[in-house]
Amino acid sequence: MAAEDIYRENILDHYKHPRNKGKIAQADAEAQDSNPLCGDEISIGIRVENKKIVDLKFDGSACAICIAAASMLTEEVKGKGLEEAKGFSKERLLSLLGIDPGPVRLKCALLPLKVLKLAIYRHLGKNPEKEDGLV
Amino acid sequence: MLNAKKIRADFPFFKQKLKGKPLAYLDNAATTQKPRQVLDAMQEAYVARNANPYRGAYALAVEATEAYERAREKVADFIGAEPEEVIFTRNATDSLNIAANLVCASRKRGSTILLTEMEHHSNLVSWQLAAKRWGHRISYVKVKSDGHLCREDLEKKAGMSPLVFSFVHVSNVLGTVNNAKQLSQLAHENGSLACIDAAQSVPHMSVDVQKLNCDFLAFSGHKMLGPAGIGVLYMKKELQEEFEPLFGGGEMIKKVSLGGASWNDPPHKFEPGTPNLQGAVGLAAAIDYLMGIGMENVERHCQGLAAYCRKELEGIGAQLYGPVKGAGIVSFNVGNIHPHDVAHFADKEAVAIRSGHHCAQPLMNALGIAASCRASFYVYNDKEEVDRLASAVSRAAKALG
Numbered sequence: 276m277a278a279e280d281i282y283r284e285n286i287l288d289h290y291k292h293p294r295n296k297g298k299i300a301q302a303d304a305e306a307q308d309s310n311p312l313c314g315d316e317i318s319i320g321i322r323v324e325n326k327k328i329v330d331l332k333f334d335g336s337a338c339a340i341c342i343a344a345a346s347m348l349t350e351e352v353k354g355k356g357l358e359e360a361k362g363f364s365k366e367r368l369l370s371l372l373g374i375d376p377g378p379v380r381l382k383c384a385l386l387p388l389k390v391l392k393l394a395i396y397r398h399l400g401k402n403p404e405k406e407d408g409l410v
Numbered sequence: 411m412l413n414a415k416k417i418r419a420d421f422p423f424f425k426q427k428l429k430g431k432p433l434a435y436l437d438n439a440a441t442t443q444k445p446r447q448v449l450d451a452m453q454e455a456y457v458a459r460n461a462n463p464y465r466g467a468y469a470l471a472v473e474a475t476e477a478y479e480r481a482r483e484k485v486a487d488f489i490g491a492e493p494e495e496v497i498f499t500r501n502a503t504d505s506l507n508i509a510a511n512l513v514c515a516s517r518k519r520g521s522t523i524l525l526t527e528m529e530h531h532s533n534l535v536s537w538q539l540a541a542k543r544w545g546h547r548i549s550y551v552k553v554k555s556d557g558h559l560c561r562e563d564l565e566k567k568a569g570m571s572p573l574v575f576s577f578v579h580v581s582n583v584l585g586t587v588n589n590a591k592q593l594s595q596l597a598h599e600n601g602s603l604a605c606i607d608a609a610q611s612v613p614h615m616s617v618d619v620q621k622l623n624c625d626f627l628a629f630s631g632h633k634m635l636g637p638a639g640i641g642v643l644y645m646k647k648e649l650q651e652e653f654e655p656l657f658g659g660g661e662m663i664k665k666v667s668l669g670g671a672s673w674n675d676p677p678h679k680f681e682p683g684t685p686n687l688q689g690a691v692g693l694a695a696a697i698d699y700l701m702g703i704g705m706e707n708v709e710r711h712c713q714g715l716a717a718y719c720r721k722e723l724e725g726i727g728a729q730l731y732g733p734v735k736g737a738g739i740v741s742f743n744v745g746n747i748h749p750h751d752v753a754h755f756a757d758k759e760a761v762a763i764r765s766g767h768h769c770a771q772p773l774m775n776a777l778g779i780a781a782s783c784r785a786s787f788y789v790y791n792d793k794e795e796v797d798r799l800a801s802a803v804s805r806a807a808k809a810l811g
Binding site for chain 1: 746747748749750751754755765766767774780781809810
């Protein structure tokens with residue numbers, strides 16, 4: 276059962292000591308979204324130079340799974356190219372988390388990825404509604 | 411007194427174990443489990459009595475019709491109504507949508523609908539949609555931080571003679587028990603109709619529509635040991651003639667021609683299509699079961715568990731919402747830990763609680779929180795299950811705090 280062990284050491288570590296948490300000064304693009312089911316709210320600001328995400332921070336109030344996902348995701352894409360970050364798959368995020376969150380908590384885990392992509396699309400001046408699936 | 415252990419034995423659901431532990435099901439404000447008596451009655455209605463009520467002249471159809479009408483009489487007795495005042499619907503949400511549209515369609519544009527900030531989305535979005543459709547506006551009575559309606563705001567807004575005042579009897583989030591009789595009276599004094607969302611009250615206390623003197627009252631079968639898919643809209647007799655039916659179909663008509671139709675007598679006028687015979691029979695069996703326990707005992711038992719739960723959770727530092735004296739519902743948070751995480755830790759111990767906004771986002775906003783955990787009790791719960799919840803909450807606090 277997915278419920279058994281989703282609060283693993285690495286998840287708890289990122290939850291209790293989230294990386295890249297806070298507000299970014301002079302962000303080039305920002306986005307936020309919430310999960311209507313549970314009220315998780317995540318915002319992400321990115322700073323871009325030469326088509327690379329040179330800095331990013333996330334903020335918000337959310338459950339442990341969502342915070343851990345945001346922490347790991349921001350750690351992973353910092354310094355990466357916009358294109359690579361735009362194509363970051365949900366499978367890659369789930370393998371970073373190392374758990375199967377189950378159908379109900381999946382949305383918690385994927386919210387930060389959705390918000391990151393919203394910010395990237397915003398920066399690129401594209402309408403995310405018209406892009407193929409955010410996550 | 412109520413013997414929860416003995417009652418539990420009537421529920422096949424509780425024979426299963428979850429993760430090797432007996433399931434502590436504490437999400438009864440969402441839905442309840444079904445006793446064998448309800449399941450048997452429904453099975454019997456399918457196996458031996460299944461025909462389309464009203465429509466056939468053969469003996470089986472007559473039996474089906476009688477079983478359906480007996481169920482209606484049972485519901486009527488249970489809430490102090492006349493049988494023809496009981497309209498079977500799908501659930502409380504369906505009932506409230508019907509009431510909202512009947513009321514909103516009955517007046518010219520520009521009237522006011524009065525609701526409260528405490529409403530479940532079923533008594534909120536239903537009216538928002540109907541008001542938009544028929545050109546009315548909505549105003550809301552404020553909720554205080556202690557989980558009660560703001561008296562001043564209530565009197566001011568009710569005094570503006572809205573078309574209808576629709577309010578929740580018992581809050582599904584906080585367990586606040588509103589004085590429904592007083593609120594109905596206030597509505598009537600100002601020339602308004604009174605509509606009550608009784609989804610959380612009818613399952614938990616003795617509710618009498620005569621005493622409350624309301625015009626509409628809505629509740630669901632599945633929150634009171636009955637099946638899903640059957641609900642009730644009580645509508646006062648005097649109003650039934652006034653309102654045009656919302657939906658057309660079989661059995662709601664007297665005479666139909668290509669030019670139009672005339673309506674059958676209430677409540678059939680408001681029940682188009684083949685009725686949910688087995689659902690009604692199941693609900694009647696659930697009422698029998700509850701009456702066997704006694705509604706006073708049900709109320710006392712659930713309130714007792716809620717009080718015990720508040721005390722235990724307070725002891726481990728949880729923040730509690732809503733009035734100390736309420737129905738069998740306890741909403742809480744633990745530090746900054748997200749309710750989903752708490753619910754997950756409880757789930758590990760086979761304790762089922764709800765987490766989230768409980769379909770009452772405006773109320774959560776009024777309380778200044780995004781989400782909460784909620785434990786809600788019923789006849790088969792006991793203190794030992796509360797203890798298991800408290801220890802799971804402690805564990806969550808320790809791991810995540």
